[in-house]
Amino acid sequence: MGITTRQFEAMQQRVGGQRRRPAPALEVVPQPAPSVSGLIILGIDPSLRGTGYGVIRMLRPAAVALGQGTIRCPARWSRSRCLAEIATVVRTVIECHQPTVCVVEGLFYAQNLQTALIMGEARGAALVAAAQAGLEICEIAPRKVKQAMVGYGAAQKFAVARMVQRLLNLPEAPEPDAADALALALTHAQECARPSLTPLKRL
Amino acid sequence: MGITTRQFEAMQQRVGGQRRRPAPALEVVPQPAPSVSGLIILGIDPSLRGTGYGVIRMLRPAAVALGQGTIRCPARWSRSRCLAEIATVVRTVIECHQPTVCVVEGLFYAQNLQTALIMGEARGAALVAAAQAGLEICEIAPRKVKQAMVGYGAAQKFAVARMVQRLLNLPEAPEPDAADALALALTHAQECARPSLTPLKRL
Numbered sequence: 001m002g003i004t005t006r007q008f009e010a011m012q013q014r015v016g017g018q019r020r021r022p023a024p025a026l027e028v029v030p031q032p033a034p035s036v037s038g039l040i041i042l043g044i045d046p047s048l049r050g051t052g053y054g055v056i057r058m059l060r061p062a063a064v065a066l067g068q069g070t071i072r073c074p075a076r077w078s079r080s081r082c083l084a085e086i087a088t089v090v091r092t093v094i095e096c097h098q099p100t101v102c103v104v105e106g107l108f109y110a111q112n113l114q115t116a117l118i119m120g121e122a123r124g125a126a127l128v129a130a131a132q133a134g135l136e137i138c139e140i141a142p143r144k145v146k147q148a149m150v151g152y153g154a155a156q157k158f159a160v161a162r163m164v165q166r167l168l169n170l171p172e173a174p175e176p177d178a179a180d181a182l183a184l185a186l187t188h189a190q191e192c193a194r195p196s197l198t199p200l201k202r203l
Numbered sequence: 204m205g206i207t208t209r210q211f212e213a214m215q216q217r218v219g220g221q222r223r224r225p226a227p228a229l230e231v232v233p234q235p236a237p238s239v240s241g242l243i244i245l246g247i248d249p250s251l252r253g254t255g256y257g258v259i260r261m262l263r264p265a266a267v268a269l270g271q272g273t274i275r276c277p278a279r280w281s282r283s284r285c286l287a288e289i290a291t292v293v294r295t296v297i298e299c300h301q302p303t304v305c306v307v308e309g310l311f312y313a314q315n316l317q318t319a320l321i322m323g324e325a326r327g328a329a330l331v332a333a334a335q336a337g338l339e340i341c342e343i344a345p346r347k348v349k350q351a352m353v354g355y356g357a358a359q360k361f362a363v364a365r366m367v368q369r370l371l372n373l374p375e376a377p378e379p380d381a382a383d384a385l386a387l388a389l390t391h392a393q394e395c396a397r398p399s400l401t402p403l404k405r406l
Contacts, residue, residue: 080334080340083331086331087331110319110320117319119323120322120326121323121327122327123327124328127283127324128287131286131287137281202281203282
């Protein structure tokens with residue numbers, strides 16, 4: 001079933017900070033902008049040991065998930081081996097599903113500089129694969145993703161995963177990292193549908 | 204002429220925190236450990252807009268520079284374009300000179316988390332290229348490099364560049380980023396020559 005247009009409108013209202021009105025008995029159903037339809041979007045949630053990825057295709061009336069997963073790198077692997085693995089898997093996912101856009105998390109918090117450096121390395125590895133494949137790359141703040149998905153900027157991971165499952169009509173909730181990646185892709189699709197309100201932040 | 208064995212010994216003493224003795228009229232000249240001879244080392248000093256790289260080959264009695272340069276990414280380029288460029292150029296340098304070891308700066312300081320993230324991305328891009336080419340990857344703290352090159356952990360960039368020029372017998376001092384990269388490679392060669400004193404930190 002994926003995203004219905006009504007769900008899409010509700011997501012737009014949440015990001016806009018407006019309260020949801022009760023749905024009228026007869027409503028004029030707005031369609032996503034034509035540019036979104038057919039668009040294949042890759043969402044990536046990079047981290048050294050567990051990078052989530054998710055690919056969706058925007059179709060009417062709903063988006064469908066083409067692929068998703070977590071790039072696991074065991075603790076015994078060296079950092080450089082993890083980085084190579086992240087870049088290799090992201091490149092394979094791109095070759096397999098042929099997305100035209102890649103979305104990663106934007107604003108970013110880390111406990112300390114060393115953590116930020118390591119997270120940056122993982123991001124760099126993923127972005128190299130996407131940039132070398134010629135994808136357009138955008139970033140979205142994590143808070144905005146949660147707000148768009150669950151209506152609450154500090155929503156917990158499982159709530160996002162459940163909403164992603166519902167919107168994409170998946171048999172079960174995706175793993176947390178993959179769910180975050182799919183949520184990034186879904187939020188980007190929503191932003192594309194109304195470019196005048198929130199300009200995309202390109203990387 | 205590159206590094207002579209006496210210079211090599213002096214560098215070792217500096218890192219060991221010992222005062223240099225006056226050179227005796229007749230001295231027993233220690234040779235670098237056999238494993239270092241012939242070794243081709245790639246040093247990388249990654250940053251988003253100006254990544255330095257330098258490749259040296261350890262020969263007796265001196266090391267020679269095989270290649271060096273700075274990967275410049277203009278301010279108008281997107282971050283993702285810069286990352287792709289860094290990875291592409293590093294891969295080309297590796298294909299050209301066939302090093303077996305890659306050395307990057309280890310301990311690391313940044314003004315804030317955002318800067319650390321961006322520097323991490325640049326590092327990640329460079330490391331992906333090195334790791335995918337199968338190179339062994341090590342890191343050395345910047346302070347250690349300066350100490351080995353100039354004998355002073357807080358040495359200025361130009362002093363490192365002048366010493367690199369001298370050790371590698373270059374016609375002129377390398378650009379600062381390339382000089383830092385060559386200094387990393389030279390310091391690594393020195394560490395390899397005495398593995399029991401300072402174990403290598405692999406990445």
